[in-house]
Amino acid sequence: MNANESLSRVGPVLRTRGLEKEYGRGEGLVHALNAVELEVASGETLAVMGPSGCGKSTLLHLLGGLERPSAGEVWLAGERIDQLSEKALARLRRRAIGFVFQAFHLMDELTAVENVELPALLAGRSPRAARRRAVELLERVGLTDRAKHLPSALSGGERQRVAIARALSNEPLVVLADEPTGNLDSAATLDVLRLLDGLRSSGQTLLIVTHDSRIAATADRLISMRDGAFVEETRLTHGTTGRLAELAGLEG
């Protein structure tokens, strides 16, 4: 059904080669990203952690085509995207990438269901199909009874769940989430955590930039960044209970 079928579904969903990003010039030159090589497999959930200013948000912006690299390449589903025209890039972002931001970025004057259906409408779906999809997605994030509410009538956690539903509107190849729980209290964080864990289980390719260790721990793979480069990588395999017993103080 979807416009992303023209893009390759074999090979990594996202791939970078020698990715560099610099800001400023002369004395003020900052290397935000330094020779980053990344591959995200289809269906994989990857968490990127690091202190503020380490380059993790810059990486997400380059992967999502929100900024262009100073050097290097970004590939999405077999297509090189860093040299696309602004127009082609905007179109690709709409149909193939779902964004989730710390500050939600919902349209204040639209209801929850209208926010969720908007990307589908912009991608050319019929109003009826877009609404049906939006209703399904709100149910998936547990907000059916909030569909007609404006964002101002929703809690922070509910707003972020609407934003996640919106990110899924066009069945994106990848969801890019930038500090999705950065503005949330611990109860709302737990709701978003369950939702992200559900997305992972359902095989949605997902890249999460976060400093929240619980959110990072939902991932299949974890990368730490420091000073614009990857410094540590771990596959968070499904834990053995033996290790859990040790952590719980049963073994030692």
Next chain:
Amino acid sequence: MPEAADVSIQEPTHGYQLRVVQEVLLALLAKEASHGYELRARLQLALGPLAEALNAGHVYVTLNRLEKAGLVTSERVGQTDRPDRKVYVLTDAGHARVIEWLEDTSWPKPAPAEFHLKLVAAAAAGLGDPVRLVDMQRHALLAGLAAAQRAALAEPDGSVAGLLLEGVVLRLQADLRWLEACARYWNETRG
């Protein structure tokens, strides 16, 4: 912790903390006499997925040792269709021990001192980059957090074992926050 002079138990198999098991078995027997099988089932319920680390032998070995130490006694109860069952009963000494254990406020030792000194020593000797050691440690704890969190998410609402897993998650989060502070400090120090 009270002195364990009356019962000294060697750890018989792969490092399982028998001390915990022995005190819990005594406490479970404080309510009523019970069979090894029932005691094991109650431990399993409390531990949920963590009970995998507890094999049947742990419970029976521990009960034998508690009996030798005079904290429990046992009697055989005949069954018509099966072999006799051993029923364990708490003694007065066992009861006193349970009360001591319940009221003891000692807490498992926190780990920071050794890791802190490791970083100080690594930096002083130029043996390794403390920031790198912190990153490695963070990833090891995050792998543990991932395991605990997935197990916690898999527990049904209201599960008592879920409460234990939440404790594991929260302690790891606290350790991870401290490691962030370590990373900041040593990152600035190396300039």
